[in-house]
Amino acid sequence: MIPMEHYLIVSSIMFFVGVYGFITRKNLLAVLISIELILNSVEINFSVFNRYLYPEHMEGMFFSLFGIAISAAETAVAIAIIINVYRLANNIDVRHIDKLKH
Amino acid sequence: MGEIANMIVFYCMAAVIVISSILAVTSRRMLRAATFLLIVLICTAGLYLLLNYHFLAVVQLSVYAGGILILFIFAILLTSAKGDRTESQDTKRMVSGGLALVAGIGITVWATLKHKFLYGDNLTILGDQEINMKEIGNAMIGTGKYEYLLSFEALSVLLLTCAIGAILIARKR
Numbered sequence: 001m002i003p004m005e006h007y008l009i010v011s012s013i014m015f016f017v018g019v020y021g022f023i024t025r026k027n028l029l030a031v032l033i034s035i036e037l038i039l040n041s042v043e044i045n046f047s048v049f050n051r052y053l054y055p056e057h058m059e060g061m062f063f064s065l066f067g068i069a070i071s072a073a074e075t076a077v078a079i080a081i082i083i084n085v086y087r088l089a090n091n092i093d094v095r096h097i098d099k100l101k102h
Numbered sequence: 103m104g105e106i107a108n109m110i111v112f113y114c115m116a117a118v119i120v121i122s123s124i125l126a127v128t129s130r131r132m133l134r135a136a137t138f139l140l141i142v143l144i145c146t147a148g149l150y151l152l153l154n155y156h157f158l159a160v161v162q163l164s165v166y167a168g169g170i171l172i173l174f175i176f177a178i179l180l181t182s183a184k185g186d187r188t189e190s191q192d193t194k195r196m197v198s199g200g201l202a203l204v205a206g207i208g209i210t211v212w213a214t215l216k217h218k219f220l221y222g223d224n225l226t227i228l229g230d231q232e233i234n235m236k237e238i239g240n241a242m243i244g245t246g247k248y249e250y251l252l253s254f255e256a257l258s259v260l261l262l263t264c265a266i267g268a269i270l271i272a273r274k275r
Binding site: 001002004005006007008010011012013014015016017018019020021023024025027029030032033034036037040043045047048051052053057058059061062063065066068069070071072073074075076077079080081082083084086087092 | 109112120123152156162169195196198199233248270
C-alpha cells in the first residue's frame with residue numbers, strides 16, 4: 001500500500017512550485033498557470049485525506065469537485081480580463097501594467 | 103502483484119508530476135508551459151484513479167484537461183506573437199522564489215513526516231471498489247446532513263455569473 005505521506009509530499013512539492021512560479025513569472029498567463037498548480041495540489045490533498053483517514057465519508061471528494069468547478073469559473077474570468085488587458089495595453093507583462101486606464 | 107504495479111505507477115506519476123510542474127513554471131515559451139500543465143493535470147487524474155475516485159478522475163480530465171487547457175491555449179495564441187518568448191527572469195526574484203520554495207517544501211515535508219497519521223489497511227484503499235454513482239448523485243442533490251444541494255445550486259449560479267461576466271469583460275466595445 002502506498003503510504004499517505006507520499007501523496008502529501010507530491011502535492012506539497014506541486015504547491016510550492018506553484019508559489020515559486022507565482023513569485024518569479026511576469027507574464028499574466030504564466031501567473032495563472034501557477035495558480036492552477038496550487039489549486040490542483042489542494043484538491044489532491046482533499047481527496048487523499050478523505051480516502052485514507054475517513055474512507056466511509058465522501059466530503060473530501062465533494063470539496064475537490066466543487067474546487068474544480070470554482071477554479072474553472074475563476075480561470076474563465078481571469079482569461080477574459082487578461083484578453084481585455086492585452087487589448088488596452090498591448091502586452092500582458094505585469095511590469096508594464098501600472099496604469100488602470102490610459 | 104497488483105500492489106507492486108500500483109506502487110510503480112504511483113512513483114512514475116509522482117516523478118512526472120514533479121518534473122512537469124517545475125518545467126511548467128520555468129519554461130519561457132508559453133505554449134510549452136501550457137503543455138506541461140496539461141501533463142500535470144492528466145497525471146493528477148491518474149492519482150485520483152489510484153485512490154479509486156473514478157468520478158473525480160473523469161471530472162478532472164473533462165473540466166481541467168479538456169476545458170481549462172483549451173481556454174489557456176486560446177488565450178496564449180491570442181496574446182503572443184509567433185515564436186514569442188517571455189523575458190528572462192531577474193535573479194532577485196528567482197532567489198526569493200527559490201527561498202520560498204525550499205523553505206515551504208522543507209517545513210511541510212518535515213511536518214508531514216513527523217506527524218503519525220492513523221489509518222489502517224482499510225479495504226477501500228486496497229480494493230477496487232469505487233463509490234457508487236447513485237450515492238454520489240444522491241449526496242449531491244440531497245438536503246440532509248452531508249448532502250450538498252445548496253452548494254450545488256450556489257455553484258451553478260456562480261458559473262452562470264462567471265459566463266456572463268467573462269462575455270461582458272472580453273467583448274469588443
